[in-house]
Amino acid sequence: MQIAILLYDRFTALDVVGPYDVLSHLPGAEVVFVAEQPGPVVNEVGSLHLVAGAALADVTRPDVVVVPGGPGQNAHMADGPVRRWIQAVDAHSTWTASVCSGSLLLAAAGLLTGRPATSHWLVRDALADHGAIPIADRVVFNGKYVTAAGVSAGLDMAFALAGRIAGDAVAQAIQLAHEYDPRPPYRSGNPDTAPRAIADAVLARRASIVS
Amino acid sequence: MQIAILLYDRFTALDVVGPYDVLSHLPGAEVVFVAEQPGPVVNEVGSLHLVAGAALADVTRPDVVVVPGGPGQNAHMADGPVRRWIQAVDAHSTWTASVCSGSLLLAAAGLLTGRPATSHWLVRDALADHGAIPIADRVVFNGKYVTAAGVSAGLDMAFALAGRIAGDAVAQAIQLAHEYDPRPPYRSGNPDTAPRAIADAVLARRASIVS
Numbered sequence: 001m002q003i004a005i006l007l008y009d010r011f012t013a014l015d016v017v018g019p020y021d022v023l024s025h026l027p028g029a030e031v032v033f034v035a036e037q038p039g040p041v042v043n044e045v046g047s048l049h050l051v052a053g054a055a056l057a058d059v060t061r062p063d064v065v066v067v068p069g070g071p072g073q074n075a076h077m078a079d080g081p082v083r084r085w086i087q088a089v090d091a092h093s094t095w096t097a098s099v100c101s102g103s104l105l106l107a108a109a110g111l112l113t114g115r116p117a118t119s120h121w122l123v124r125d126a127l128a129d130h131g132a133i134p135i136a137d138r139v140v141f142n143g144k145y146v147t148a149a150g151v152s153a154g155l156d157m158a159f160a161l162a163g164r165i166a167g168d169a170v171a172q173a174i175q176l177a178h179e180y181d182p183r184p185p186y187r188s189g190n191p192d193t194a195p196r197a198i199a200d201a202v203l204a205r206r207a208s209i210v211s
Numbered sequence: 212m213q214i215a216i217l218l219y220d221r222f223t224a225l226d227v228v229g230p231y232d233v234l235s236h237l238p239g240a241e242v243v244f245v246a247e248q249p250g251p252v253v254n255e256v257g258s259l260h261l262v263a264g265a266a267l268a269d270v271t272r273p274d275v276v277v278v279p280g281g282p283g284q285n286a287h288m289a290d291g292p293v294r295r296w297i298q299a300v301d302a303h304s305t306w307t308a309s310v311c312s313g314s315l316l317l318a319a320a321g322l323l324t325g326r327p328a329t330s331h332w333l334v335r336d337a338l339a340d341h342g343a344i345p346i347a348d349r350v351v352f353n354g355k356y357v358t359a360a361g362v363s364a365g366l367d368m369a370f371a372l373a374g375r376i377a378g379d380a381v382a383q384a385i386q387l388a389h390e391y392d393p394r395p396p397y398r399s400g401n402p403d404t405a406p407r408a409i410a411d412a413v414l415a416r417r418a419s420i421v422s
Contacts, residue, residue, distance in 0.1 A: 007221070017225055017229075017259075021225040051251050067379045156396060177361075177416070179363055179401060186379065188381060193392070198387055
């Protein structure tokens with residue numbers, strides 16, 4: 001089972017590594033990081049580089065495709081090598097997954113037309129501009145498509161997907177090995193529970209994510 | 212504020228990227244990944260490479276030190292360049308933090324002697340072999356030392372540490388931007404809630420983490 005995780009400049013690191021660190025422990029999983037060029041790819045902050053082991057053209061038939069989000073997603077919404085790769089690998093994938101604003105890339109590629117999907121709360125409404133049906137859930141399954149809400153939701157998505165792929169017991173064992181028993185020290189993880197002033201301040205950054 | 216995150220062969224990726232993706236968004240934060248040699252460092256699975264931007268000798272006075280876990284930690288428990296670097300930077304740090312079995316490295320370096328600390332549930336008891344006091348909490352603060360439980364606990368640790376460094380409002384804004392409102396699809400994140408057979412199976416892997 002080949003799992004291809006897309007990288008592009010200015011991706012969000014946790015969007016990638018949350019799902020990676022779950023799915024890479026599935027029995028028989030072989031993960032490959034894919035980018036326009038092989039080699040180091042820089043994240044949105046500029047201080048983290050993950051190495052892409054393959055170019056887009058080298059990964060043509062992955063079983064599972066994971067598309068992360070991050071402000072860099074904006075550069076690939078229009079027709080181009082990344083969008084064409086997403087379309088090409090989706091034609092044969094068993095599962096096509098996204099985290100955060102990665103679902104905007106799936107939608108822009110025409111894969112979510114008429115389908116319910118989620119994204120980062122800040123840009124979820126933009127899914128409708130590309131034909132998808134925005135849903136305010138943390139993880140949305142629709143056929144072979146699974147979309148996650150913002151950044152850390154990629155972990156919840158990955159455990160749910162791991163269960164679908166390999167069964168509940170395998171997913172539960174990975175969860176225990178990762179001690180995924182979250183205890184956030186604040187209740188500020190969504191705009192309904194966050195202090196109002198903080199939600200407004202984060203909302204003001206929307207323009208940096210969708211143009 | 213310089214934040215140094217240690218890398219070594221066979222680290223656990225989420226131990227690193229969970230805290231990174233929180234702490235790198237602190238105002239004035241400059242994150243540097245440090246390893247024995249600069250360049251790509253491979254994780255425990257073998258398919259992920261994070262790039263170290265600096266060698267140990269190049270990072271001498273970070274304000275915050277983060278030591279991740281992973282099976283590769285075993286190779287650095289005895290005296291050597293990594294342990295000496297941990298001791299040297301700890302002498303001047305404002306905060307010294309660990310995730311997962313990273314606390315065993317701090318303890319082996321003599322930094323946690325007589326201090327309460329936590330670690331991955333699977334190896335937490337081994338802290339006592341190195342003079343620390345094992346505590347079954349997700350995040351343990353003691354003076355300038357903060358230790359997290361297994362893998363994903365690095366996220367909870369990082370939000371708590373972000374609050375101590377920059378105040379609650381900053382930490383809450385980062386939490387909202389990361390949509391950290393976890394909804395694990397299974398209740399298998401700790402050995403008390405996981406199905407017994409699954410806990411036993413994970414327990415059997417202990418020998419691969421501590422020798």
